[in-house]
Amino acid sequence: MQPIEERLELVRFKVDKRPHIRVHTEACRDCDLTPCVYVCPAGLFEILGGEMHFSYEHCLECGTCYVACERKAIEWDYPRGGWGVSFRAS
Numbered sequence: 001m002q003p004i005e006e007r008l009e010l011v012r013f014k015v016d017k018r019p020h021i022r023v024h025t026e027a028c029r030d031c032d033l034t035p036c037v038y039v040c041p042a043g044l045f046e047i048l049g050g051e052m053h054f055s056y057e058h059c060l061e062c063g064t065c066y067v068a069c070e071r072k073a074i075e076w077d078y079p080r081g082g083w084g085v086s087f088r089a090s
């Protein structure tokens with residue numbers, strides 16, 4: 001089986017200017033376990049200098065972060081039609 005890093009390189013994105021995920025980062029400041037950082041397969045959540053940084057551009061649309069965030073700090077939706085993950089080579 002291919003390693004996950006190699007598989008992720010096969011994913012193509014069509015990035016919408018309008019984010020389909022928003023993180024209310026004020027809730028992140030005292031979130032001790034920060035599960036989103038560990039569960040996102042694309043590594044899109046990062047704590048830098050004590051602040052949450054999130055980028056939606058290479059989101060795999062799996063929904064895991066939304067389920068993992070018990071504080072409900074994540075507003076989640078699929079990208080608009082025609083945007084997001086657009087092509088998967090095998």
Ligand code: SF4
Pocket residue numbers: 023025027028029031033034035036037045052068069070071072073074
């Ligand atoms: S799990 Fe939720 S509250 Fe905690 S750091 Fe991630 S987005 Fe913020």
Ligand code: SF4
Pocket residue numbers: 021039040041042043044058059060061062063064065066
């Ligand atoms: S939906 Fe999946 S890939 Fe996208 S930000 Fe959440 S955990 Fe990461």
